Amino acid sequence: MLEDKNKERTSLEKMGEFGLIDHLTQQFTIQNKSTVKGVGDDAAVLDFKNKKMVLSTDLLVESVHFDLSYMPLKHLGYKAVMVNLSDIYAMNAKATQVTVSIAISNRFPLEALEELYAGIQLACKTYGVDMIGGDTTSSKTGMLISVTALGEIEENKITYRSGAKENDLLVVTGDLGGAYMGLQVLEREKEVFKVNPNNQPDLEPYSYIVERQLKPEARKDIVELLGKLEVLPTSMIDISDGLSSEILHLCKNSEVGCALYENKIPLDPTVISSCEEFKMDSTMIALSGGEDYELLFTIDQSDFPKIKGNPSLTVIGHITNKSNGANLVTRAESLIPLTAQGWNSFQDS
Amino acid sequence: MLEDKNKERTSLEKMGEFGLIDHLTQQFTIQNKSTVKGVGDDAAVLDFKNKKMVLSTDLLVESVHFDLSYMPLKHLGYKAVMVNLSDIYAMNAKATQVTVSIAISNRFPLEALEELYAGIQLACKTYGVDMIGGDTTSSKTGMLISVTALGEIEENKITYRSGAKENDLLVVTGDLGGAYMGLQVLEREKEVFKVNPNNQPDLEPYSYIVERQLKPEARKDIVELLGKLEVLPTSMIDISDGLSSEILHLCKNSEVGCALYENKIPLDPTVISSCEEFKMDSTMIALSGGEDYELLFTIDQSDFPKIKGNPSLTVIGHITNKSNGANLVTRAESLIPLTAQGWNSFQDS
Numbered sequence: 194m195l196e197d198k199n200k201e202r203t204s205l206e207k208m209g210e211f212g213l214i215d216h217l218t219q220q221f222t223i224q225n226k227s228t229v230k231g232v233g234d235d236a237a238v239l240d241f242k243n244k245k246m247v248l249s250t251d252l253l254v255e256s257v258h259f260d261l262s263y264m265p266l267k268h269l270g271y272k273a274v275m276v277n278l279s280d281i282y283a284m285n286a287k288a289t290q291v292t293v294s295i296a297i298s299n300r301f302p303l304e305a306l307e308e309l310y311a312g313i314q315l316a317c318k319t320y321g322v323d324m325i326g327g328d329t330t331s332s333k334t335g336m337l338i339s340v341t342a343l344g345e346i347e348e349n350k351i352t353y354r355s356g357a358k359e360n361d362l363l364v365v366t367g368d369l370g371g372a373y374m375g376l377q378v379l380e381r382e383k384e385v386f387k388v389n390p391n392n393q394p395d396l397e398p399y400s401y402i403v404e405r406q407l408k409p410e411a412r413k414d415i416v417e418l419l420g421k422l423e424v425l426p427t428s429m430i431d432i433s434d435g436l437s438s439e440i441l442h443l444c445k446n447s448e449v450g451c452a453l454y455e456n457k458i459p460l461d462p463t464v465i466s467s468c469e470e471f472k473m474d475s476t477m478i479a480l481s482g483g484e485d486y487e488l489l490f491t492i493d494q495s496d497f498p499k500i501k502g503n504p505s506l507t508v509i510g511h512i513t514n515k516s517n518g519a520n521l522v523t524r525a526e527s528l529i530p531l532t533a534q535g536w537n538s539f540q541d542s
Numbered sequence: 543m544l545e546d547k548n549k550e551r552t553s554l555e556k557m558g559e560f561g562l563i564d565h566l567t568q569q570f571t572i573q574n575k576s577t578v579k580g581v582g583d584d585a586a587v588l589d590f591k592n593k594k595m596v597l598s599t600d601l602l603v604e605s606v607h608f609d610l611s612y613m614p615l616k617h618l619g620y621k622a623v624m625v626n627l628s629d630i631y632a633m634n635a636k637a638t639q640v641t642v643s644i645a646i647s648n649r650f651p652l653e654a655l656e657e658l659y660a661g662i663q664l665a666c667k668t669y670g671v672d673m674i675g676g677d678t679t680s681s682k683t684g685m686l687i688s689v690t691a692l693g694e695i696e697e698n699k700i701t702y703r704s705g706a707k708e709n710d711l712l713v714v715t716g717d718l719g720g721a722y723m724g725l726q727v728l729e730r731e732k733e734v735f736k737v738n739p740n741n742q743p744d745l746e747p748y749s750y751i752v753e754r755q756l757k758p759e760a761r762k763d764i765v766e767l768l769g770k771l772e773v774l775p776t777s778m779i780d781i782s783d784g785l786s787s788e789i790l791h792l793c794k795n796s797e798v799g800c801a802l803y804e805n806k807i808p809l810d811p812t813v814i815s816s817c818e819e820f821k822m823d824s825t826m827i828a829l830s831g832g833e834d835y836e837l838l839f840t841i842d843q844s845d846f847p848k849i850k851g852n853p854s855l856t857v858i859g860h861i862t863n864k865s866n867g868a869n870l871v872t873r874a875e876s877l878i879p880l881t882a883q884g885w886n887s888f889q890d891s
């Protein structure tokens with residue numbers, strides 16, 4: 194489960210900061226016309242011409258957002274980029290650039306940073322995004338990754354959180370709760386490993402949910418799909434903190450209420466079976482689990498025929514008047530007000 | 543010297559992440575037309591129209607880049623923004639937006655974050671820059687600040703590190719070494735304080751250099767001055783790691799050499815007197831001290847009459863053929879090759 198610690202080790206101290214950045218970024222290539230100048234000067238230079246630019250930024254902190262005892266560094270690099278691209282896609286934009294800054298203890302060897310950057314590079318290549326800058330510095334304690342993502346979009350396609358209207362349909366992509374249940378499996382195996390370090394866990398039955406946790410994919414494909422289907426969502430947000438929290442953001446920003454149908458929430462069979470195994474309620478996990486990086490959006494009802502039957506899209510409810518509040522309609526057809534039980538990094542857990 | 547610990551304390555846990563961001567950013571106002579949408583959605587939306595955009599990012603890590611025992615949080619917030627704006631000005635651009643992400647232990651009260659944001663807000667207001675986003679998360683250990691700064695510029699005014707030509711004049715703004723000597727004074731007082739916590743240090747004689755360390759100013763005024771003087775530098779870089787290191791960057795990127803005259807390096811009298819007191823060589827401090835956030839640039843000789851006699855600008859040398867190398871011409875008129883002795887965060891100190 195833990196990484197092989199017997200690999201070659203090159204000291205970061207010997208590399209120095211500039212040598213390190215040169216070394217880590219030399220493999221990256223530029224794929225977007227909007228990138229005029231990437232790494233290598235005081236600042237990157239970009240040109241979005243007549244398009245609007247969108248920008249989002251996130252911090253990932255060791256022991257708060259990730260645990261290196263089961264998170265391989267390459268996956269961590271990949272995920273750090275995904276978390277940010279997801280915000281760009283949630284604006285209905287095309288992701289074009291990222292900057293990645295890393296604080297890392299000088300006890301890590303160069304090879305560890307190379308693994309991390311291999312994941313970043315794979316993410317950039319797969320998603321057609323340019324690495325245009327960043328900062329690499331030492332940390333006296335844990336590792337921290339700060340990513341800023343940029344994207345481009347035509348003005349009339351920008352999708353804010355604030356555009357949902359009464360009677361719009363509430364749509365979610367993919368399925369929910371997988372990342373959280375993957376985390377439960379990994380945490381359980383970590384405890385087993387502490388007791389018996391020779392135990393080799395069989396994660397095969399959980400591969401879908403473990404991958405949802407360790408190697409999430411941002412929904413670039415959905416932005417492209419909506420473009421092809423000629424569907425312009427009235428509002429959109431990405432699901433990073435759990436469905437419930439994100440729905441409340443949409444409702445608050447759009448000044449509307451909603452009805453979310455419990456029996457419509459898309460769940461993968463592995464999520465259902467692992468919830469049974471862990472004696473957890475799958476609806477609660479989908480509502481509050483977080484880290485799924487799916488998209489939640491609203492569409493005008495007239496657009497329903499365009500999305501009907503698409504396996505990536507599920508209508509889970511509709512928008513109501515603000516006075517109705519934001520409610521879950523349970524399988525027993527009772528109404529329960531949605532509450533933000535999304536994740537709060539400042540809570541001691 | 544240490545902050546008053548008896549102030550009102552509001553727990554970060556109680557605020558939650560979203561309440562916290564709302565609370566901290568509500569005082570910020572938008573000042574730039576290019577900011578279409580700031581804080582409050584998945585991503586900020588920007589519109590630079592026909593101008594180019596420049597972007598730079600930096601991490602500041604507790605115990606590596608700052609010491610909270612003598613760095614007031616308000617100053618820290620201000621400095622974190624300055625460090626990044628300096629990179630934007632080094633492109634000859636106008637700084638327009640910043641994002642600020644903070645990882646902080648939940649042992650800090652809300653009031654500490656408010657102090658930090660007061661400094662960020664003061665910097666934004668003073669420099670005409672919009673706060674358009676960020677992330678606030680807990681850290682299990684020290685504090686970390688990640689800032690990304692954006693700016694705008696006409697294409698024909700972009701000043702890279704790579705444009706210096708043989709016979710260009712090498713020009714520096716302000717004076718050098720102050721921030722480093724200010725740090726020496728603060729470190730000395732910290733040691734005194736450890737031994738006798740009731741000792742009240744008299745920092746008055748050192749106020750200039752202590753302010754250079756604790757509250758540096760980025761040279762927005764220089765970009766405006768160069769515009770008024772109609773001087774377009776052939777290359778430019780900001781001095782964050784020490785003059786020597788930055789000159790070597792310019793020379794490497796421009797594929798040239800240079801002659802830097804020791805007797806031309808601008809030093810404030812306080813830097814000279816404190817160097818004598820600390821038995822340090824003032825030239826070495828100016829070359830390697832770092833954190834001055836002045837600008838270093840090259841101009842064509844024909845532009846010399848335009849800058850001549852300006853108290854903010856000092857010609858310190860000239861560009862030579864690459865084969866000559868980058869050299870310091872000492873007061874004794876001997877040549878010493880410049881070496882990068884700038885600061886390396888990965889070195890144990």
